[in-house]
Amino acid sequence: MNFIKNMFKKNTISTKVDTKNIPVHIAIIMDGNGRWAKKRGLPRSIGHNEGAKTLKTISTFCGEFGIKYLTVYAFSTENWKRPKSEVDALMDLLLDFLKNAETHIGGKDVRIQTIGDVSVLSEEIKKEIVRVTNITKENKGLILNIALNYGGRSEILHAVKEIAGNIEKKKITVNDIDEEMISNNLYTKGIPDPDILIRPGKESRLSNFLLWQTAYTEIWYTDVLWPDFRKEHIIEAVLDYQNRNRRYGGL
Numbered sequence: 102m103n104f105i106k107n108m109f110k111k112n113t114i115s116t117k118v119d120t121k122n123i124p125v126h127i128a129i130i131m132d133g134n135g136r137w138a139k140k141r142g143l144p145r146s147i148g149h150n151e152g153a154k155t156l157k158t159i160s161t162f163c164g165e166f167g168i169k170y171l172t173v174y175a176f177s178t179e180n181w182k183r184p185k186s187e188v189d190a191l192m193d194l195l196l197d198f199l200k201n202a203e204t205h206i207g208g209k210d211v212r213i214q215t216i217g218d219v220s221v222l223s224e225e226i227k228k229e230i231v232r233v234t235n236i237t238k239e240n241k242g243l244i245l246n247i248a249l250n251y252g253g254r255s256e257i258l259h260a261v262k263e264i265a266g267n268i269e270k271k272k273i274t275v276n277d278i279d280e281e282m283i284s285n286n287l288y289t290k291g292i293p294d295p296d297i298l299i300r301p302g303k304e305s306r307l308s309n310f311l312l313w314q315t316a317y318t319e320i321w322y323t324d325v326l327w328p329d330f331r332k333e334h335i336i337e338a339v340l341d342y343q344n345r346n347r348r349y350g351g352l
Contacts, residue, residue, distance in 0.1 A: 119343050122343050125168070125170060125293055128315070128318070129172070130310055131174055134327055135148050137326040145190075150194060153194055154328075159332070160245055163243055163335065164211055171245050172248060172311070173245070175247050177251060177252055177309060195226060196223075199226065212239075212241075213245050214244065214245070216246050217249045217251030217256075219249055221250055251288070252309045257312065287314070297339070298318045298320045300321070301323050301324075301325050302324075302325075303323075303324045323338075
């Protein structure tokens with residue numbers, strides 16, 4: 102918390118943050134990289150590179166700010182529909198990102214893991230995922246969940262198949278199925294649902310991201326494109342979150 106106190110001295114906006122009500126889990130749809138590049142007459146790949154730099158900065162800040170979990174939408178199941186050249190560039194960027202992730206993402210305390218179906222990714226990328234996951238698994242700081250080949254509907258379908266398989270094996274019955282069981286068969290098993298979902302890039306939709314987990318998540322939109330997203334925007338989102346009345350269907 103010394104970091105936050107020092108930050109407050111430099112930033113008047115930060116002084117309004119209730120340090121006793123910091124969200125546990127923030128999810129971010131990292132949107133707007135291509136549009137950021139287009140506005141500047143640059144290739145879309147440059148926008149994705151700038152977006153990766155932003156992720157490094159924001160991940161570090163979230164860890165220092167006291168956030169326990171940060172889940173980011175890096176590559177969706179729908180992104181395969183993009184031109185092959187862009188998909189290839191994204192995969193190259195992902196590989197480069199993973200190679201030194203344990204040192205350039207928030208330092209030694211960050212635990213890095215992935216959610217989604219990574220089985221279809223290249224062998225080289227899968228090896229890097231295993232390596233960085235293993236080398237950071239004992240870290241006690243921010244848990245960074247990178248959503249790769251992820252889709253909310255496919256995640257729920259995966260959970261349904263897992264549960265159906267256990268029924269076939271007579272490990273459970275239909276009457277055993279409840280919300281906890283479904284949650285425990287999602288990619289995010291053991292991770293609390295997001296408190297805030299941040300959507301940069303001027304769009305106002307979930308885009309098939311964490312559909313089950315965001316049932317009662319507070320959503321915060323901004324027109325700022327992801328490469329231009331800064332620490333101050335995290336603070337703004339947290340302030341907005343702290344000013345909301347989370348009733349969960351009650352009064």
